[in-house]
Amino acid sequence: MKHNKEFLKRIFETIELSSLRMTQKRERILESLLALDRPVSASALRDLAGLPETDLVTVYRTLEAFEGIGIIQKIPLEEMGCLYELTETNDHYHHFVCRECHRTERLDLCLEDELGARAEKLGFTEVSHLMEVYGVCGECKPETD
Amino acid sequence: MKHNKEFLKRIFETIELSSLRMTQKRERILESLLALDRPVSASALRDLAGLPETDLVTVYRTLEAFEGIGIIQKIPLEEMGCLYELTETNDHYHHFVCRECHRTERLDLCLEDELGARAEKLGFTEVSHLMEVYGVCGECKPETD
């Protein structure tokens, strides 16, 4: 699912309205995220952006900055680390994630309202939620049959 | 929700059937998990078990061993680390987790079948899933109104 114009427009608007500065590195990172259109790890993103010399710290800070303005979503892996994905401003997605290669498929389902309502009933505020499905994808699955 | 006899029976059966050895430390850890009946961190568990002198490595290895026989579930926190909880053999729960104090409430809802079916349709095998709700609980919520 490639990004449509509306999506791009909102991303750029959000950045404009923020106090973030668009450096070359950030442009490359943003471009890669846009082109990729799926979650990646910080270090994979550095490579994909063609910035192998750039310190990972910079990538992390960029992702943190983007997350701060609501255009990046963090997806935890089962074992360790996480993936980062460009999202509609302050929206989010859920995924099927391959344990082996970290390939993801978007999950077209979100229980936000349901969970939010239940959480509030229990006295929770500032509610967010996590829902990810892990498995071994077709390409990683050993042919043992 | 305190554990019923059936639950206890299954836990002990599972341990008996395993190759695990029941040492004093493990007994204390298991007792604490049973008494507590909610998720805790490894280090909190060590304290609750009255084993402040015991190396955390031992707690982690015990949890790992228990997880291996399917009686422990790991619940990831939003930021870092995770909580551990005794569960019905190879069953699992979802939770509302307080970001501040890590207090949890069990969420009586699981999309296992739905998600499993969708995952398989996408070619994923050995599917598991994560669903946790994070927020600030009533006790931790600042009285700003």
Next chain:
DNA sequence: TTGAGTGCAAAGCTTTTGCAGTTTC
């Protein structure tokens, strides 16, 4: 020119690993 971004080095944290010594069954 001033606040923001970057690099380097180092720390932070939970969790894991290796190995030698100890204990359980």
Next chain:
DNA sequence: GAAACTGCAAAAGCTTTGCACTCAA
């Protein structure tokens, strides 16, 4: 007595922090 458990020390791994320097607007 063999297999499992424990402790100590150290590593692992991703992510964060501090500080000085550079750069974008």
